[in-house]
Amino acid sequence: MEVALAIVIGVLYAGGLYLMMRRNLIQLIIGLGLLSHGANLLIFTSGGLREGGAPILEEGKKAFAAVPADPLPQALILTAIVISFAVTAFALVLFLRTYEVVGTDDVDEMKETDT
Amino acid sequence: MILLPVLPIILPLAGAILCMFFRKNLIAQKVFAVIFSSLMLTVAIGLLMSVRGGEIAVMNVGNWPAPFGITLVVDMLSAIMLVLGGLMAVAVSVYACFDLDQGRTRFGFFPLLLIMMMGVNGAFVAGDLFNLYVWFEVLLTASFILLALGGEAAQLEGSIKYVALNLLSSALFLAGVGILYGMAGTLNMAQLAVVVQEGGHGGLVTMVAVMFMLGFGIKAGMFPLFFWLPASYPTPPAAVSAIFSGLLTKVGVYALIRMFTLVFCNDIAFTHGLLLVAAGLTMLTGVLGAASQHEIRRILSFHIVSQIGYMIMGLGLFTTLALAGTIFYLIHHIIVKTNLFLVAGAIKRLTGSYDLNLLGGLYESRPGLAMLFMIPAMSLAGIPPLSGFFAKLALLIAGVQAEAWWIVATALAVSLLTLYSMTKIWAAAFWKAAPADALPCKEPADWRLFLMPMTVLAILTVCIGVFAGPVFSLAQDAAAQLMNPAGYIHAVLGGG
Numbered sequence: 001m002e003v004a005l006a007i008v009i010g011v012l013y014a015g016g017l018y019l020m021m022r023r024n025l026i027q028l029i030i031g032l033g034l035l036s037h038g039a040n041l042l043i044f045t046s047g048g049l050r051e052g053g054a055p056i057l058e059e060g061k062k063a064f065a066a067v068p069a070d071p072l073p074q075a076l077i078l079t080a081i082v083i084s085f086a087v088t089a090f091a092l093v094l095f096l097r098t099y100e101v102v103g104t105d106d107v108d109e110m111k112e113t114d115t
Numbered sequence: 116m117i118l119l120p121v122l123p124i125i126l127p128l129a130g131a132i133l134c135m136f137f138r139k140n141l142i143a144q145k146v147f148a149v150i151f152s153s154l155m156l157t158v159a160i161g162l163l164m165s166v167r168g169g170e171i172a173v174m175n176v177g178n179w180p181a182p183f184g185i186t187l188v189v190d191m192l193s194a195i196m197l198v199l200g201g202l203m204a205v206a207v208s209v210y211a212c213f214d215l216d217q218g219r220t221r222f223g224f225f226p227l228l229l230i231m232m233m234g235v236n237g238a239f240v241a242g243d244l245f246n247l248y249v250w251f252e253v254l255l256t257a258s259f260i261l262l263a264l265g266g267e268a269a270q271l272e273g274s275i276k277y278v279a280l281n282l283l284s285s286a287l288f289l290a291g292v293g294i295l296y297g298m299a300g301t302l303n304m305a306q307l308a309v310v311v312q313e314g315g316h317g318g319l320v321t322m323v324a325v326m327f328m329l330g331f332g333i334k335a336g337m338f339p340l341f342f343w344l345p346a347s348y349p350t351p352p353a354a355v356s357a358i359f360s361g362l363l364t365k366v367g368v369y370a371l372i373r374m375f376t377l378v379f380c381n382d383i384a385f386t387h388g389l390l391l392v393a394a395g396l397t398m399l400t401g402v403l404g405a406a407s408q409h410e411i412r413r414i415l416s417f418h419i420v421s422q423i424g425y426m427i428m429g430l431g432l433f434t435t436l437a438l439a440g441t442i443f444y445l446i447h448h449i450i451v452k453t454n455l456f457l458v459a460g461a462i463k464r465l466t467g468s469y470d471l472n473l474l475g476g477l478y479e480s481r482p483g484l485a486m487l488f489m490i491p492a493m494s495l496a497g498i499p500p501l502s503g504f505f506a507k508l509a510l511l512i513a514g515v516q517a518e519a520w521w522i523v524a525t526a527l528a529v530s531l532l533t534l535y536s537m538t539k540i541w542a543a544a545f546w547k548a549a550p551a552d553a554l555p556c557k558e559p560a561d562w563r564l565f566l567m568p569m570t571v572l573a574i575l576t577v578c579i580g581v582f583a584g585p586v587f588s589l590a591q592d593a594a595a596q597l598m599n600p601a602g603y604i605h606a607v608l609g610g611g
Contacts, residue, residue, distance in 0.1 A: 016286075020283065028279055032282050038286070038290070039286045039289040039293065042293045042294065043292070043293030043296065043297075046293050046296060046297025047296055048297065073296065076245055076296070079245070080248075083249070083252045086256065087255075087259075090259060090260070090278075091278055094263055094278060097263075097266060097271060098272065098274075101266060101267075101268050101271055110275065112269055112272050113272045113276070113347065
């Protein structure tokens with residue numbers, strides 16, 4: 001399972017970075033999305049994959065029957081997903097506005113602020 | 116008293132919410148922004164007083180004990196940064212009351228500024244790595260909007276570069292957090308330090324250290340990751356540029372200092388050596404970039420990059436004196452850089468331009484403004500007895516003691532080139548005769564009041580230079596605290 005996830009993460013990172021280096025604004029934003037998914041899966045995988053026990057104690061018991069899954073990585077991922085959702089929404093609006101004002105979606109054409 | 120560390124986060128949030136209640140009333144927003152940033156400054160000074168003796172203020176949110184809950188930690192470095200942040204917030208909000216146009220104020224400049232300050236302060240007090248990530252996102256999101264507010268073409272172009280690269284750095288940071296959690300099973304910085312000290316993780320720690328170096332390096336504007344900075348910082352109005360240049364990159368520097376003094380000290384020869392090389396290259400490229408520019412804000416933006424190099428240099432040398440130099444440099448740089456951007460904004464308000472080719476004769480017509488520029492500019496170049504001289508001196512002495520000759524030589528050469536850039540602005544904007552096609556100067560009615568924040572910051576620059584002794588001993592105490600992470604670990608984990 002870890003191997004499969006590692007490959008998926010690698011593909012997400014490679015795809016994300018490739019898209020970020022394209023000239024089109026929409027590809028840039030899809031690339032950013034893929035990168036954040038890659039990072040989320042990385043947290044999920046490196047937090048340890050365990051099958052079985054939910055980390056909730058049964059009533060009246062003081063110990064888990066099986067080794068429970070670690071709930072913290074999932075909490076971290078949830079937070080990261082919410083943040084990346086908001087940031088992606090903002091980036092989409094920003095890119096749309098830039099397209100309207102600057103008149104192009106080609107990143108290579110945006111050289112006004114470079115020197 | 117025990118709730119003190121949470122106030123720097125709560126106060127700007129409360130101010131922002133109050134501002135939103137008075138969405139239509141711009142005067143009320145201005146009043147709230149100034150009041151709440153002053154309160155923030157007061158609380159920060161109080162915090163600095165209470166940790167001045169060397170104890171560390173720790174607060175466990177929700178009363179969950181340290182490695183499990185979210186911990187807020189204020190040591191001397193955090194307190195110093197909080198004071199500087201509060202000071203800049205006051206200066207910039209007073210400045211913005213006069214200079215910012217109606218449109219931007221109406222679309223929420225002040226609440227956004229306060230929210231950004233909440234993120235900045237949160238990053239300074241965070242004692243938990245994931246918490247640090249969240250605060251970074253808070254301040255980044257607010258800064259994205261501040262940067263794009265107004266929607267001019269150049270601003271939007273700059274924002275794209277800023278947003279894309281900062282999100283990349285956040286993804287790197289997050290990936291580093293994930294790997295670190297998988298390795299250590301904790302994200303509490305103090306416990307991470309314990310786990311890393313115990314060793315047994317092989318090269319993984321160093322790999323994660325480099326990921327953090329890249330992530331924070333992008334945010335700090337370190338070589339070779341600084342290209343977004345000169346492309347985006349000169350585009351918004353002066354008030355926004357000033358707070359960005361003063362504080363945002365320094366949050367990256369703060370995070371680097373925190374992580375590379377507390378946690379990643381297992382392979383100093385490699386990680387800190389790499390930081391030192393990056394520092395030298397950062398200084399050099401920044402100052403060379405500035406030398407080729409002819410627009411005040413662009414020159415200043417490239418200088419931010421070059422100054423970041425000096426701060427990283429102290430961290431790379433990794434001795435108590437070098438770290439004290441870095442902290443002194445932070446104090447000096449935040450005040451001076453913000454002030455230079457504010458003065459640039461004042462020049463623009465007076466003459467309508469930032470372009471050195473269109474400016475001239477300001478020394479003759481506005482000697483007061485000329486002095487306000489001269490003090491921070493000379494301090495930036497490191498002329499005694501101003502604050503920049505002592506900052507550079509400490510770093511150079513530390514470099515000589517560590518026998519890192521090449522970085523000392525680089526720092527000296529860069530210092531000379533900084534002086535060149537500053538004299539270029541001075542000669543073009545203030546000394547040479549005004550060009551024939553210059554725009555007419557018109558002095559706004561509130562001019563004297565408007566110059567207040569700049570005057571106060573300039574006086575502070577002189578004071579830091581004149582009273583360098585006490586300020587430096589403060590920096591030295593903070594550095595000694597950083598070099599001895601056992602105190603931090605003990606304060607957070609207790610007993611352990």
